[in-house]
């Protein structure tokens with residue numbers, strides 16, 4: 001089988017997916033991610049088929065545990081990712097710095113970037129934040145959809161709070177440690193507060209453009225511009241309801257392309273990334289799992305985007321931010 005120029009570019013590029021919920025598949029569904037499965041969206045063999053260099057794995061704490069037992073839940077989830085890396089050292093490595101991602105590419109391994117989806121797991125303690133950092137966590141979402149001790153989530157529209165006093169300390173400590181801060185799921189006031197507090201670039205790992213799809217989880221032009229101007233990135237996500245809020249089942253890869261192109265035009269080629277939310281959502285039928293990535297690359301090239309811009313979107317931009325925040 002001969003390879004196309006698009007496939008050549010794709011498998012040569014550093015490809016980074018900014019968000020997935022696959023750890024939950026392993027912990028809750030008993031699906032070992034080291035083996036190929038026909039279920040869900042991600043496992044290690046399919047990450048390889050999709051040409052993914054680095055995958056962000058979120059430790060999402062289910063709602064029932066967000067008030068009680070969140071730290072243990074998050075540790076249990078992180079343990080699942082570290083077990084995978086421990087048992088398959090020739091295939092998966094935990095990325096603590098950018099060099100780990102570059103090395104994984106040359107050694108033909110997949111790099112895993114560990115993240116917490118919500119500050120509930122910190123249980124109000126900066127010491128616990130530092131401990132998660134020591135365990136290898138490099139991305140922190142300050143809230144899921146509801147209120148955490150650090151910040152309001154996007155569903156808290158009644159109070160529309162932003163960062164708490166504790167949240168400000170968390171942002172400052174993340175800056176000091178070299179931990180990414182993730183704006184996806186935050187309230188509008190929370191997004192503003194983080195952008196005005198963080199001295200480092202920030203990411204919105206899985207959010208689309210509000211102008212194309214009017215869903216509260218998507219970002220306004222002003223929010224995206226503020227992220228971009230500070231050197232951060234927005235990860236276009238495949239969540240069907242964030243692609244087509246009125247008719248999620250009608251969403252296709254063309255909607256993903258439309259969000260990428262809108263952001264490229266609006267906030268520039270250095271600020272656009274990808275954060276699928278695989279294993280955490282319903283995706284378009286023509287993006288059934290992570291093996292679809294080479295087709296996305298081919299479509300972007302077909303649409304006339306230069307190889308340099310496509311490489312930035314696929315992972316170059318996320319690698320730049322990861323390198324500047326977490327270290328080279």
Ligand SMILES: [Zn+2]
Pocket residue numbers: 117184185206277280
């Ligand atoms: Zn999410």
